[in-house]
Amino acid sequence: MLREFAINKVHIKDTFWNYYVKNIKNKTIPFQYKVMDNDMDINIEREREDESLPAEKSNALENFRIAAGLKDGEHYGWFFQDSDVYKWLEAVSYSLQISPDKELEELADSVIDLIGKAQEKDGYLQTFFQVKFPNRKYRELHYSHELYCAGHLMEAAIGYTEATGKRELLQIALKVVDNIAKHFGYEEGKIQGADGHQEIELALAKLYEFTGKKKYLDLAVFFIDVRGKDPLFYDKQVEQNNKDGITNDYPKIDLKYLQAYTQPKKQTKAVGHAVRMLYMATGMARIAKHSNDEQLFMACKEIWRDVISKKMYITAGVGSTVHGEAFTGEYDLPNDTMYCETCASIALIYFAYEMFKIEPKAEYIEIMERALYNGVLSGASIEGKHFFYVNPLEVYPSISKNNPGQGHVKYQRPNWLGCACCPPNFARTIGSIQRYFYTWDEEGQIIYSNLFVASKLDFPGGSLEQMTEFPKQNRVKYHLKTDGQFATLKIRIPQWLKNPLLYVEGIPVEMNLIDGYVELKRKWNGEIVELVFETPVLAVTANPNVVADVNRIAIQRGPFVYCAESIDNEEKLQTYHVNPKNLERAKVCYQPGILNGITQLMVEADHELVDKSWQETLYQFNFKGNIEKKELTLIPYYSWGNRGECEMVVWLYK
């Protein structure tokens, strides 16, 4: 089993990721605070076309003030709005761990103080129910998100305690957990069901890792065990509420949507709401790791296999439909109506990393990397104040603007969303990117280098420096110091590179890959390890079962999936046809001035000319088209949608 390094032990030297980490600190975090405090004059957009969705303001902090009795007013926004604040605090925590900042810490302290004031004496905390429906606490778990919010609170509390040593937020969180433990469990009289939206499971297991207290792991185990045990649990709650005169409705509860149709350990497929599914899987893996629950781990493996071999976009986006923000069937990966919520790709990263810690195979890191560099990074604008909820793989504004089935697809990132789960999730995830660079074993004798990022890792008894200009250059040097101890350095050799050559102190070393890593075991005295490789422009072919991608290729170079935007080309991107053979001659061109520095690709394409005969008709018999050679310019997918509304396509036509 592997473990993470504390993020303040991993120092980024890399320009690519450093930009994001600093930008999150300098721009995203202050911006998000102001939005949550209703202090920004911005246009908040609905996450999908549904006028009943709240989108006038965030109100997240105001809700706490109202719950604390400091202000009068009504709760506004989603019932889970509190979690925005918690995720923001978690992002702040990582930022403070990386670079202390007194002013920011004071701001966070004030928020924590407010949260403490809002908490009830018995520990209960969720402003929506406190303000609006105090008699419904823990009684509408199919939608309430109470334990979901508690989970995010725990994650924030752990982060903040690590960052500052201050325990106020942790006390609040532990009080919430105590309250939950008092109400939930297999003991008679307690609630024997789980939150409709998973999150507390992974958070409780994290709390166990942080505190070492087994009671938290036990509670996590309970929530994973009780889920789906009685599939009628939620209906019974509803019935009881109606009986008690608390409510008067019979909502239809979709057990697949919330993965409660059977116990998680018996689940083998990724179904329903994608974020719930993958938060649950993350929790399952984390619990299985500590409880040695083989059945639970096997369920994780089956779910993992189902996602990555049947239900994942090339960008590591997941969730093929807006209806329930959900997984659909096998190989159903439409490029224009999909959902691919930023949070879902984030959840996939969490799941992948937990799986990797149990089973150190590169296949997990490959998916994690795919999500980090593509489906997650696309979730925010380059300048850090605009966010996607939905990350499409293809956008033709002239079409999707008039098609309600694509009403959830936006072409530019809004400043904020009515359901603002993604923006702070982006901040906390990319804001702690360091945790994914290296992993080590329990004994501290093996270090895994997962990603190519210029950085320095400090660990007890040594350090590891990774020197590289990747992705601009294909040369990575490692400088490992362990005071002469035996230690193993494992370097992941990604599938997207070609002709890797490994040198130790300039002497070529044979590369035997084990589970996708090359292994160097020796007494280290500061030897230089050097890896040199090529990053060809790759044609990606999708599984022939994926109907949406037939006769098409995607282009990848290094970890980056590429896309074409019409701003760099002509409109009607569908009229460009790329022969995979032409990729060998693609021009690779680093552009420091575009989109904060990207590597563009220029590929020769057959460009179909739309002649005048087509103005009159939709269909022609035995038509022979005219083709001209034209260069197609491609940019990394994550950077799309930053230069005004235009067409964008990942899967190019052959």
Place this chain on the structure above:
Amino acid sequence: MLREFAINKVHIKDTFWNYYVKNIKNKTIPFQYKVMDNDMDINIEREREDESLPAEKSNALENFRIAAGLKDGEHYGWFFQDSDVYKWLEAVSYSLQISPDKELEELADSVIDLIGKAQEKDGYLQTFFQVKFPNRKYRELHYSHELYCAGHLMEAAIGYTEATGKRELLQIALKVVDNIAKHFGYEEGKIQGADGHQEIELALAKLYEFTGKKKYLDLAVFFIDVRGKDPLFYDKQVEQNNKDGITNDYPKIDLKYLQAYTQPKKQTKAVGHAVRMLYMATGMARIAKHSNDEQLFMACKEIWRDVISKKMYITAGVGSTVHGEAFTGEYDLPNDTMYCETCASIALIYFAYEMFKIEPKAEYIEIMERALYNGVLSGASIEGKHFFYVNPLEVYPSISKNNPGQGHVKYQRPNWLGCACCPPNFARTIGSIQRYFYTWDEEGQIIYSNLFVASKLDFPGGSLEQMTEFPKQNRVKYHLKTDGQFATLKIRIPQWLKNPLLYVEGIPVEMNLIDGYVELKRKWNGEIVELVFETPVLAVTANPNVVADVNRIAIQRGPFVYCAESIDNEEKLQTYHVNPKNLERAKVCYQPGILNGITQLMVEADHELVDKSWQETLYQFNFKGNIEKKELTLIPYYSWGNRGECEMVVWLYK
């Protein structure tokens, strides 16, 4: 201006269409009666995935009994359920015109008697409002369908009077119209708005044609003029109802959905609900024809152009989205999420034929033919008791079953639908197919032969016999007798035929096409005109603006669009790739035993082998696939979905 022949003057000799006309009489009409009388033990399906839609029974006749006071009970079904009965009566009328049937006529008389009993003294008739909301009559026009139902009643009444000479139904209809005229109009105190669902406009204009009474045309003109004149009309009705305590809700009225955002004469685009749009356009054209309203006709032409050059599927299906059963934007023609309601293609036929009567150009008949042989004919099963609402161009059941965005797509025709507009619409339209074969001018000196169908036309002073085994054979003989009068025979030369040769009494005649027709003017003494041609297997290319059809071809032969079903091939139809060049060598094979006799096509395809490497992954770099040559079998699109659930594709991959 052209006019139709009475359908009992056109005698079908053709096996293809005769089968349908007889089947509608012998099977469809009796079956539909029993369904409407709740006397069939069938599974009625919802037209789309929405559990609030009524689907337990039809109840259409029972609703009349309840309204008539003959039975106790509640109205059940859609508020426009009455129109099912009217459309059925219209289908019966045409059947009786073609072949009298005492028993059927008695059944129809009994239904007419019932309708008469349900009608109120003042003429008002719509069972939903009579039974459920008598105080809301004509007060909720945005959804009420009261004038829509009246329109269908008029059409049935005209048909039944023509068929039987009996005037009872006509009296009922005229009484309804009188009631409407009393309540609607520009005079003070009258309602100055139109029904949310168009239909009365085209029906009133037809009533004018039938009765010669200008007041009906004037009322039609009023409804086309008043629509959209005050875009707030419907909201004002709602407001007034709320004020008067009749209702207490504020529905959001989408004026584009019901084409009331501006006056029809100012409309230039096909927007909103497709059936409403095209019923309105049909009414506009019919009114413009009689009122010589140039502006209205120009609007029709613009709408027509918008539909056929930007918004129509190759099957003549229209309505690209389930959301509002509506048109979307230009060139947005997805093959798997579309709607393509049978009624919408029927409406397109009506519109096309009205336009042709004003402007006798083959382009209108081409679209009409495309709809008849494809998008409309697919609306019913071969045996005539199962009906599609939605006519997709591509179905992969394994995908669409799990994708809620395709929840409205069915793979087999249900017996009936909760909203049963399509089944009787199919019966009345295909059951009077004769009306489309020939058209003549006002003076009775020009006869247009629009379609190749073995048939005999009687007209005052002569007859025209068309002898052909088309579509089985490509040879058509015309035998025109006019007692030696000058007369012009115009024969449409479709775009899908090749190398046509025309002979009069065996002597070749040069063919000069005028507006798509070849013209033969002479004193006819029974000369034989013969047309011989080829019907090559055609590769159809879609306009490059249609993203959904890039790198794909459709196949057409004669008027039939073809499709592949996996029952004739292997599953995963997306793995078949067809080079258009191979179509020259396609095998054309008439199969009398399959699907009531169809012409199959066999085309050589490159069949991609899905190797084992794909079990593990979704994406591969620089993948080289393996191809085998394989024959792909195609069937006419209209006949798909008759042999059990399987995949179906119209647009094949190149």
